[in-house]
Amino acid sequence: MPHNSKSVCIIDDDNMYVNLVSKIIELKKLSEKVIVFNNGKEALNFFIKSTQDKEAEEDIVPQVIFLDLNMPIMDGWEFLEEFTKIRDEISKKIDLYVVSSSIDTRDIDRAKSIKVVSDYLTKPIKLDDFEKIFI
Known part of the structure; x- marks a missing residue:
């Protein structure tokens, strides 16, 4: 049984994707x-x-x-740039996963090269990816 995280954050403007991921987290009891x-x-x-x-x-x-990487107002890349600047001010351990439909190796390599990024996942996230994250 995966461990339960107190809270999970989804940063994405695709309501269908957000609802799907939220439902999986709820049904699998992965987070409270x-x-x-909807944007960075x-x-x-x-x-x-x-x-x-x-x-x-x-x-x-x-x-x-x-x-997510592609969002209006502030996209995922811009969020990562700014979040990196404040990350050290947050004492709590955070696992940040970039989740995108892009399979472009340049995007994957760029995301993985950013210190605050734990991993890059391709949409749609597979159930075994959730299990690896929450173990």
Whole structure:
């Protein structure tokens, strides 16, 4: 049985994908809470705010982030650039997975070369990928 994360964050503007991933997490009891942002800017603002409230950080910062690359307002690449700047201010361990439909090796290599990225997953995420993440 996979371990249960207190919270998971999905940063993606595709509502069907978000609903599917949320439902899998709920049915498999992988997390108590799913936090959703439709673009990188909303998510970045959330993480910046969490760095300003150290007491609440443990409760509000998710252990796992699923980040899409192609979104309006602030895409995944821009989010990663800004998140990297504030990551050290967050004491909690976070596993960040870039999740994209792109199979371009340049995107995969670029994402994996970023320090805060745990891995690159191709959409749709397979059930065994979830199991590896939450073990």
